[in-house]
Amino acid sequence: MPEGLKLLFSRDQIEEAVRRLGAEISSDYRGRCPLLIGVLKGAFMFLADLLRHLSIPVEVDFVRLSSYGCRTETSGVVRMTKELESDIRGRDVIVVEDIVDTGLSLKFLLEELRAQGPSSLRVCALVDKRARREVEVRVDYVGFEIEEGFIVGYGIDYAERYRELPEIYVLEEGT
Numbered sequence: 789m790p791e792g793l794k795l796l797f798s799r800d801q802i803e804e805a806v807r808r809l810g811a812e813i814s815s816d817y818r819g820r821c822p823l824l825i826g827v828l829k830g831a832f833m834f835l836a837d838l839l840r841h842l843s844i845p846v847e848v849d850f851v852r853l854s855s856y857g858c859r860t861e862t863s864g865v866v867r868m869t870k871e872l873e874s875d876i877r878g879r880d881v882i883v884v885e886d887i888v889d890t891g892l893s894l895k896f897l898l899e900e901l902r903a904q905g906p907s908s909l910r911v912c913a914l915v916d917k918r919a920r921r922e923v924e925v926r927v928d929y930v931g932f933e934i935e936e937g938f939i940v941g942y943g944i945d946y947a948e949r950y951r952e953l954p955e956i957y958v959l960e961e962g963t
């Protein structure tokens with residue numbers, strides 16, 4: 789196990805959660821072709837696996853959000869550093885996020901997207917830290933709910949490290 793990390797979710801647990809989310813989304817959107825918007829960079833691995841568990845056609849696009857700095861806390865100032873390339877007016881849109889923590893990033897993104905007139909807008913997050921929410925945002929599909937702790941792996945980083953790990957770990961204090 790990588791030093792300073794404690795295993796939280798194994799490959800099997802992740803696979804099971806992603807499979808469940810894929811089945812729920814496929815059932816809810818049967819007969820439609822939603823646009824999945826992955827939030828870079830953290831959601832790239834989750835989105836890639838989620839797609840393989842869908843039984844409906846979808847389209848994929850990406851945005852990139854960043855809050856300043858590479859600390860373990862969101863600064864609250866969110867920017868979009870890569871814009872959407874698709875026209876989402878009248879589309880069914882599903883935002884695919886790695887983690888919803890304070891909710892500030894997602895709230896900002898949902899406001900931007902809503903202004904572009906999608907016919908529906910939902911959110912799928914691998915990890916929901918609901919207890920830490922500072923602003924109200926609705927997450928429709930949740931892989932795991934956790935109370936606290938800074939996590940890495942499976943696309944999720946700390947200062948750009950650990951994205952390649954196939955499992956999800958908690959970063960231990962002092963690392």
Ligand code: IMP
Pocket residue numbers: 830862885886887888889890891892893894937938939940944945946
């Ligand atoms: P929020 O704006 O506070 O909801 O945080 C949103 C983003 O901060 C998430 O999409 C992640 O990219 C990042 N983030 C929040 N918690 C963690 C964590 O435990 N590990 C790594 N990144 C995190």
Ligand code: MG
Pocket residue numbers: 827828829830831885886887
């Ligand atoms: Mg993110």
